[in-house]
Amino acid sequence: MEWFTAPDYWLARLVFQRVLAAVYLLAFLGAALQFRALIGERGMLPVPRFVARVPFWRAPSLFQLRYSDRLFAAVAWTGVLCSLALLAGLDAELPLWAGMVLWALPWLLYLSIVNVGQTWYGFGWESLLLEVGFLAVFLGPHDLAPPLLVLFLLRWVLFRVEFGAGLIKLRGDACWRKLTCLDYHHETQPMPGPLSWFFHHLPRPLHRVEAAANHVTQLALPFLLFTPQPVASYAAAVMALTQLWLVLSGNFAWLNWLTIALAVSAIDFTPVTGAPPALSRPPLWHEVLVLAVTALVLVLSYRPARNLLSRRQVMNTSFDPLHLVNTYGAFGTVGRVxxxxxxxxxxxxxxxxxxxxxxxxxxxxxxxxxxxxxxxxxxxxxxxxxxxxxxxxxxxxxxxxxxxxxxxxxxxxxxxxxxxxxxxxxxxxxxxxxxxxxxxxxxxxxxxxxxxxxxxxxxxxxxxxxxxxxxxxxxxxxxxxxxx
Structure with missing residues (x-):
């Protein structure tokens, strides 16, 4: 099955994996440094109280079996070590199955944290990290040809991130339709950055251009991700550049960087790098596993896809306790004050x-x-x-x-x-x-x-x-x- 692999995306996969490992590293580091006050045994919303009233099937987590601050710290710092190993490319030095286990371990550990994190972990980028992290388990190391189906599943995630955000804006606030939301957004966003003051004071006509460009990026370009190359690469590159604009204008945790990583995974770099290196085909058992995962994701995509088409669209919602396929969106309403x-x-x-x-x-x-x-x-x-x-x-x-x-x-x-x-x-x-x-x-x-x-x-x-x-x-x- 030659169609099963996409060797031209070897560099895109490599960049995607390294960015994802860096995001994992920051996520686990933040958990390790902040958890005691937020969800620790003496925290504001203690995990033991939460697991006492929420059953395992609704919030699967290692901490449903046992919780202590020492155990949580061990989980968080283990996640840090796994992230560092992945950032260094250790997965490529292991057998395929062991490399997959190394990618699965931070996903399992972070799932355990998110599912008991309550309000403090109720952000859309938590589910995004888990969804993307799950798919990364099946991408394979640098010496194997990337599986095409997993690459398309990553594009499906990027499509929902961008298109969902675009739809929620059009449906949620008239200022997006009038192209006036950015007259307020840089000032009223959750956590301004060092350049946000300057973005706010850009000429208002430029704010209109920003808003219009946002609509094009989020409502039109996502469909081009599934077109032949080089069109898909151009669309993904524009999305990545748009996310860099957001990085400069505010503080949105790792949402922008994960979206950039997803966009990079859709770019064919061979016009720049030349032909890909010699890559091996994945073994049969891996191909069968990828097919099974693809079928699972397609089945679980029904509710998120239906949500996109609904007039009552919700954003940043998980439809399964493992956060495998989610719905996303941001700033359906923009504050004026x-x-x-x-x-x-x-x-x-x-x-x-x-x-x-x-x-x-x-x-x-x-x-x-x-x-x-x-x-x-x-x-x-x-x-x-x-x-x-x-x-x-x-x-x-x-x-x-x-x-x-x-x-x-x-x-x-x-x-x-x-x-x-x-x-x-x-x-x-x-x-x-x-x-x-x-x-x-x-x-x-x-x-x-x-x-x-x-x-x-x-x-x-x-x-x-x-x-x-x-x-x-x-x-x-x-x-x-x-x-x-």
Whole structure:
């Protein structure tokens, strides 16, 4: 079956695998460094409580069998080691079956983390990493010809990522149809980057061009992925360039880099590199396995494909507990106003009526200090910072975790404080913590030159009234984040 392999894509496969290994590395590293405060035994949403109420079949995970912080750390750091081995190309030095096991191990470990990660792991790029990571198991090492069916399954993932995002935009917010969403997006996106201020201040006609180009990239080019070469390569290259534009304009964890890797897997580099090296055919058992996996993915694709065609399209949803085939999308609604939650503490025994004595906690990624230029953190994922953005949109997003977060600040919990950039109470925790909502906007060029501030802010409302640790425990654990 000569059609079964695609040797011309040997370089595309190699680049794809290395980018995927690097993303795995960052994902496991983030899990290892952040889990104790988020989902650890003393975390805001402890894993033991979750697995006690959610059965294995709904959230398959190694931690359904047993959980301890030590075990989680071992899983996360094992994932780091596996990722480093794959990044170094160790899979190519092993027999085919052993290389497949090496690729399957990080997928299994990360699946175990995501399925108990709850709110903190509810992002679309978690499912994307798992879906892509599963397909990578069957791509084979550099000395075997890449299986054509797996390459087309990767294109099917890329199609859903791009086309799903394009459809949700057209269906979700009139500003995308009017080409005006980018008048707001660079300012109101979840976590701006160091260049986002400058993107926001681009001329408005250029923002219209950006929005129109986005529609072409996400609604037209995905269909060209399944056309003959070189058309498919050109379409994939444009998608990759568009994703690099997004990398420059914001912080979206590893979403953009995984999408770039998927786009690269569809590019035929032989016009540049020449004929591919001599590659062996995969053994029969591998071909049979690839056929079985392809059939499984096609069957599981029914619901995600139906979702794309539905007027009630949902985004970033998994239809199976293994996250094998998912639906994606982003920014179906674009905010016109940016709101941020400022978390403050005071050492006063009685909070002062004029608001004096309150000191603000600093976060790594989310805007806070007005003169601090946003930093570039992607593809690393700052989970707490992202959820703070959601909490500012609606208190409902924070109901499960914001109370425990405040309680741990009042307790001076070291693991929680490690998630923050600045702790204004290094010697002893505050007596009271409160949270207030501010409207943030970018300064103008003139304001930046005059004040050195990238942001201006104005008080909007109280999010959480002054709360102390010695209030009744039910109140301390779950204060109403709406401030009522």
């Amino acid at each position: 940016r709101q941020e939650i400022a978390v403050e503490g005071t050492e006063e025994a009685v909070p002062l009526p004029d608001g004096a004595g309150w000191k603000e906690y600093g976060f790594h990624g989310k805007p806070g200090e007005l003169t601090r230029l946003p930093r570039q953190f992607a593809p690393y994922h700052l989970r707490l910072d992202w959820m703070m953005w959601f909490a500012a949109l609606s208190p409902a997003y924070a109901r499960s975790w914001f109370g425990p977060f405040v309680e741990r600040l009042l307790d001076g919990d070291r693991d929680t404080l490690r998630l923050l950039r600045h702790n204004p109470f290094p010697d002893a925790p505050p007596r009271f913590v409160r949270a207030r909502v501010y409207r943030y906007r970018y300064t103008t060029w003139d304001e930046l030159r005059a004040t050195g501030a990238w942001w201006q802010r104005a008080y909007v409302r109280e999010f959480l009234p002054p709360t102390r640790l010695d209030t009744p425990r039910s109140t301390a654990e779950t204060p109403d984040p709406s401030g009522r």
